[in-house]
Amino acid sequence: MPRETLVDSRQEILRTAARLFQQRGYDATSMNDVAAALKLSKGGLYHHFQSKDEILFEIMNHAMEITEERVLAPARAIADPETRLRALIRLHIEVVLSPRDREITVMLHENHPLPPTLRKRINTRKKEYIHFVENLMAEVQRTRQAKGAVSPRAAAFALLGMINWIYQWYKPEGSLQAHNLVPQFTEMVFRGILG
Secondary structure (H helix, E strand, O other): OOHHHHHHHHHHHHHHHHHHHHHHOOOOOOHHHHHHHHOOOHHHHHHHOOOHHHHHHHHHHHHHHHHHHHHHHHHHOOOOHHHHHHHHHHHHHHHHHOOOOHHHHHHHHOOOOOOHHHHHHHHHHHHHHHHHHHHHHHHHHHHHOOOOOOOHHHHHHHHHHHHHHHHHHOOOOOOOOHHHHHHHHHHHHHHHHOO
């Protein structure tokens, strides 16, 4: 089988598995379910991935790549700390709400089933992101000379917790739309957490 076909097949399996994990949950989705959704034999699925854990790990790894590419890289390119933080809030919300990036919601919701070695690899990448946000919070506090402000670590966890939970309650047809969320979350961070 040509290399492109193998890569395309793996990507299609990951996209389909991410959709199923998002809809049904990881535990309620079997390898048979993934194979059936792809019209593949179970053996055909095992040709690409050895286990459901491997599929979940690859989905989460891809989610971290999306975060690196669409949130961290553009934010890092901004010199001013406040502007960088505002961009990070907007970009992170956009990634969490992106209907095409189901990997993000799977990563946010399904971390516990991974075996310890795979979980450690994903958690290392998550910690790098948390440290980036924590350092950015500290930098913004210094530029604003915020006295008595919350610790940068607490501020980072508060911000990431708020944004990462959006997928649980957000409804595209609801009164809170993405274009409303970005300024409101930004205001909460700058007036509340960093106020």
